[in-house]
Amino acid sequence: MxxxxxxxxxxxxxxxxxxxxxxxxxxxxxxxxxxxxxxxxxxxxxxxxxxxxxxxxxxxxxxxxxxxxxxxEGYVARIADAEAYARAFTGTSAELLRDIMGMWWTQVGATPMAGITKLMIAEAGNFPELARFYHDEVMHRGMGLFTYALQRGIASGEFRPVNLEHATRLCCAPVVMTMIWKHSLGLCTHDELVPEAYFETHLDMLLRGLRSA
Amino acid sequence: MxxxxxxxxxxxxxxxxxxxxxxxxxxxxxxxxxxxxxxxxxxxxxxxxxxxxxxxxxxxxxxxxxxxxxxxEGYVARIADAEAYARAFTGTSAELLRDIMGMWWTQVGATPMAGITKLMIAEAGNFPELARFYHDEVMHRGMGLFTYALQRGIASGEFRPVNLEHATRLCCAPVVMTMIWKHSLGLCTHDELVPEAYFETHLDMLLRGLRSA
Amino acid sequence: MxxxxxxxxxxxxxxxxxxxxxxxxxxxxxxxxxxxxxxxxxxxxxxxxxxxxxxxxxxxxxxxxxxxxxxxEGYVARIADAEAYARAFTGTSAELLRDIMGMWWTQVGATPMAGITKLMIAEAGNFPELARFYHDEVMHRGMGLFTYALQRGIASGEFRPVNLEHATRLCCAPVVMTMIWKHSLGLCTHDELVPEAYFETHLDMLLRGLRSA
Amino acid sequence: MxxxxxxxxxxxxxxxxxxxxxxxxxxxxxxxxxxxxxxxxxxxxxxxxxxxxxxxxxxxxxxxxxxxxxxxEGYVARIADAEAYARAFTGTSAELLRDIMGMWWTQVGATPMAGITKLMIAEAGNFPELARFYHDEVMHRGMGLFTYALQRGIASGEFRPVNLEHATRLCCAPVVMTMIWKHSLGLCTHDELVPEAYFETHLDMLLRGLRSA
DNA sequence: AATGAATGAGTATTCATTCAT
DNA sequence: CATGAATGAATACTCATTCAT
Missing domain, CATH: 1.10.10.60 (Homeodomain-like)
Structure with missing residues (x-):
């Protein structure tokens, strides 16, 4: 030895x-x-x-x-923070939408953790239990933030009445897609896309679509 | 072969x-x-x-x-068909957007082939060459159809001038997300979402956002 | 490639x-x-x-x-053969005991399969299900052959009445021990023991002990 | 150590x-x-x-x-004690056999140490040196006690002359088998066997087989 | 063309052993 | 003395790939 x-x-x-x-x-x-x-x-x-x-x-x-x-580990704390932020928010609902989206991108989308979303999409079929956890605790709660802001704006008359389920998804889709894109097909191109500018356009279009009257 | x-x-x-x-x-x-x-x-x-x-x-x-x-195999000929359709289209650009989106969903999104998108997203990192092919021949050309319709509408004064790259992505994101969702996290929930209705809302909001003046 | x-x-x-x-x-x-x-x-x-x-x-x-x-695979067929042989046997019970013991040794004890017995003893704790199978289908049925011969001899008056359970084990123990020995401690000595002669002595002693009167 | x-x-x-x-x-x-x-x-x-x-x-x-x-550790001193006991014994050889067997069972067979025998049988092939030690220092010396008692009885005319090697093994086999059984296949059944009664039968049969005349 | 038995490189997992604290 | 985190060699098992039939 x-x-x-x-x-x-x-x-x-x-x-x-x-x-x-x-x-x-x-x-x-x-x-x-x-x-x-x-x-x-x-x-x-x-x-x-x-x-x-x-x-x-x-x-x-x-x-x-x-x-x-x-x-x-990656997610849950961050979502809870955002929920607290939304609940305490006192500005306009348009501002709230912008803030939520900004926080989401800054704290998740722009970090390596954005890859988790891609990962869960790829592996949902192989880990149903985990997929359900992710769906319930991450996606559903995350989307809930947008639903909250939209509902708030409609209630205050800031936004016109829209289908909440649909509008929520329309808020999220470009952000989620950008996160996924960055970690998949985006790897093989030299995108000029500047996410922050893209989201500005997104919000601009969205708010025009939500404007009451 | x-x-x-x-x-x-x-x-x-x-x-x-x-x-x-x-x-x-x-x-x-x-x-x-x-x-x-x-x-x-x-x-x-x-x-x-x-x-x-x-x-x-x-x-x-x-x-x-x-x-x-x-x-x-998945995409063969379908995009080319849609390209021909778009080039020959004579109605309004809003109608063209609606038609492209409808065809995309009907001929791809609602079929098993939608799964290919999810597949490529999951495997892009492991098969860069294939990802590049998919990006160039499918995603880029597919998105090009929307760019074309948007450009056409702006040129005709039907739409206000917007960042084309951004607007194109905003058109596609909800559709792509729905395809991906159906084949991943959507498997573990009982979504009530009716894609066709969702895309109606999407178009409605989008066109409000694009409206000139 | x-x-x-x-x-x-x-x-x-x-x-x-x-x-x-x-x-x-x-x-x-x-x-x-x-x-x-x-x-x-x-x-x-x-x-x-x-x-x-x-x-x-x-x-x-x-x-x-x-x-x-x-x-x-190793055992079951052999036991069934011996059972058929015993049932059809017409000689004295002492001869039947000798034959059963001889067949057991010749067809199992002297072959590599004797090692299975040692194996089962070593692994009984780790494979309870297998151990139970071995106990029920091999040991119990094998011992049953001796019980049958003893009972037959007692019934005919050839043997004196003895505790059948005990006598059965006394018949088997030297044979099983010899099989085990050959595959364990016997490996590290140069035994002079001739199993056939040993079993002759075993039978001789046993039959003296069983003799009625 | x-x-x-x-x-x-x-x-x-x-x-x-x-x-x-x-x-x-x-x-x-x-x-x-x-x-x-x-x-x-x-x-x-x-x-x-x-x-x-x-x-x-x-x-x-x-x-x-x-x-x-x-x-x-398992065997230390115990065999030596028994050897001293045997040498000093003054009763009949049948009594000596009974005593040795009883001590063996009481002091070893009925204790957890009986498991060592099973252990050595299982591992003899993998630890030849240890197996040789166990063979020489435990089994051989232990069997020697029975050889001594048998020889003593033959010398005194109490027993008829028998093959000592064979008779020794015939004395031991039921005891060793019982120790092994308890720690292997016996674990998966609910044996009614009472070792002490079994060994009584064993001695009874054995002594009938050894009786001179 | 089709089969399916055979291959063997590749990997998750276990556990005896070491050693800084 | 005692600990328990860390190690890494060892091995059961999988599965893409081959090729005689």
Whole structure:
């Protein structure tokens, strides 16, 4: 049994109990988004996080469990923040729509986490339970924010009465599409699209469409 | 992929010889869309098409080749038809927008082929070449139809001048999102959404936003 | 994609659909007996049977399934034969005992299958379902043969009345022990023991103990 | 394996310091016997002993070393006691046989240590050196006790002359089998067998078989 | 053309062992 | 002494691909 000589500067490992899970989830997020669930090797996740493969299993029961953690961790807090913001908002509903959309893009759409949406779309068929969680806790609640703003504007007479379900989706679709696009087909083109400007146009058109009278 | 010339007599057991490739692609399409590329087993594709796994390799060089064929097959001729339709159109640009959207939904969005879009989004990262093909030959040309209609309306004074790139995307986003939704998260809920009605609202809002003056 | 040049004399594989399962079970029996269940690698089983690891999975669902097949296959037919023999036997009960014991040793004890007994003892804790099968279908039925002979001898007055349960076990124990011994501790000594002679002594002593009056 | 000298004062938390090795061996014995060597996880051994996995390595060099310690520990002194008892015995040889068998069962067979026999049978193939130790120091010496009693009885004319090797094994087989049974297949049935009564029958039959004249 | 038995590279997962704290 | 986070070698199992029939 040979005991390897340890070099002074590279300890074989280091205790990181608290930091590990999020380091691992960060690494996993990047790879899952880039390659998809199946094509991501746990070896690579571990390597990117700078640990051995075995270490992954100290924190997550399985590859699927890791995916779940990434998805759950990524979103929920952010949505709750936005809900609180909306409830406390006192300006016009048009401003509220603009703010929600802006926060969504800044805090999610422009971050690596936007890839989660693409991921969930790709894997919904393979993880029905997770898909339902994502649908209920992320998509539905996220869309609820827009429904709230629209309803608020209609109630105040700021907007004309419209089908809420439809209008909600019309608010979200361009944002979601942009997030998805960035992580899929957008990878193979050199888009000139500036999301912020695009969303300005979106809001402009939308508000014209919602204007009462 | 050479498809053999069919001999003059057609004994019963040979009946389907030239139908094989598309039967296989149909089976593959369903499974790729449902499970994703990696999670689809060629065993299952073959079983669904009622042939043995070996037979797949008579028609396709590899799993990847099958995916490419499925994607390429999916869009053949349809866009060209729509392009011809648009060029020949003589009504208002609003009507043209409505027609293009309607055809797109009817001929693609409402068919299993809508799943290809989801598929490409999921696999774009792993098959850049295929993604580029899909982007250039399908998405870009498809979006070009809307750009054409918008440009036509602006030129005629029917629409106010808007950023064409942005407006094009705003036209498409709700349709693409609906196609994707149907094949992913939509699977785990019982949506009440009626696409046709939704697109009516979409057009209504859009045209209000485009109205000149 | 390089296609390897095939050498004339070693086809990469050969169709053996009928013969495969028993070839694989033979190989597995040897290794399971020699090394135990856990220490046997399926790679080695495959190699010993002259096939690839994947081929194993064409015939058996899992390592555990392979073990079950080996155990089931090994025994049941032999027991049924012996039961038929006993029922049809017309000589003295002492002769029947001797014959049963002789057949048991010749057809099982002296063959590699004796190792299954050792295997089941080692793995009973890990495969309760299999252990129960073995207990019910092999041990219990095997012991039943001796019970039958003893009962027959007592009924005819050839043997004195004895506790049947105890006597049955006393008949079997030396035979089972010899089988187990051969495949465990016996491996590390150079036993002079000649099983046939030992069983002669066993029968001689046993029959003295059973003699009526 | 060095057991550190215990310091004079014994604070409460140190109380068990010198008991550790045997607590660990007790835990290991139970698990090795129940699951076999390979299927026993050191994590579980440590948990059952109420220590961390690392602690195991303070006392034992490896899993194999632990097994060796468990086996060696199991028999210590007991055989020597029985040998002394036999040498000093002054009654009939039949009584001596009964006593030896009774002590063996009471002090070993009926205790968890009986499981060691099963363990060695299961693992003899994988640990030849340990198997040889167990064979020489336990089985052979244990059987020697019966050989001694038999020889004594033949010399005194109490027993008829028999093949000593054979008779010794015939004495032991039912006892060993009962120990093994209890820890393997016996686990999956509700045996009515009362070992003490069974051994009475065994001795009765045996002595009838040994009776001179 | 079609089959399906056989292959073997690829990967998720386990667990004995190490060692900084 | 004791801990438990970290390691990485080992292995069961999967599945795209091949090719004799």
């Amino acid at each position: 040979d005991i390897p000589v340890k070099s002074a500067e590279t300890p074989r490992w280091e205790r990181r109990k608290e930091a590990r899970p999020s380091e691992l989830m960060d690494a996993a997020l990047e790879l899952f988004v880039e390659k998809g669930f199946a094509a991501t090797r746990l070896d690579d996740v571990a390597k990117r996080a700078g640990v051995s493969k075995g270490t992954l299993y100290l924190y997550f029961d399985s590859k699927e469990d890791l995916l779940k953690a990434v998805v759950r | 050479d498809i053999p010339v069919k001999s003059a007599e057609t004994p019963r057991w040979e009946r389907r010889k030239e139908a094989r490739p598309s039967e296989l692609m149909d089976a593959a399409l369903e499974l790729f869309v449902e499970k994703g590329f990696a999670a689809t087993r060629l065993d299952d594709v073959a079983k669904r098409a009622g042939v043995s796994k070996g037979t797949l390799y008579l028609y396709f060089d590899s799993k990847e080749d099958l995916l490419k064929a499925v994607v390429r | 390089d296609i390897p040049v095939k050498s004339a004399e070693t086809p990469r594989w050969e169709r053996r659909k009928e013969a495969r399962p028993s070839e694989l079970m033979d190989a597995a029996l040897e290794l399971f007996v020699e090394k135990g269940f856990a220490a046997t690698r399926l790679d080695d089983v495959a190699k010993r049977a002259g096939v690839s690891k994947g081929t194993l999975y064409l015939y058996f669902d899992s390592k555990e399934d392979l073990l079950k097949a080996v155990v089931r | 060095d057991i550190p000298v215990k310091s004079a004062e014994t604070p409460r938390w140190e109380r068990r310091k010198e008991a550790r090795p045997s607590e660990l061996m007790d835990a290991a014995l139970e698990l090795f016997v129940e699951k076999g060597f390979a299927a026993t996880r050191l994590d579980d051994v440590a948990k059952r002993a109420g220590v961390s996995k690392g602690t195991l390595y303070l006392y034992f060099d490896s899993k194999e070393d632990l097994l060796k310690a468990v086996v060696r």
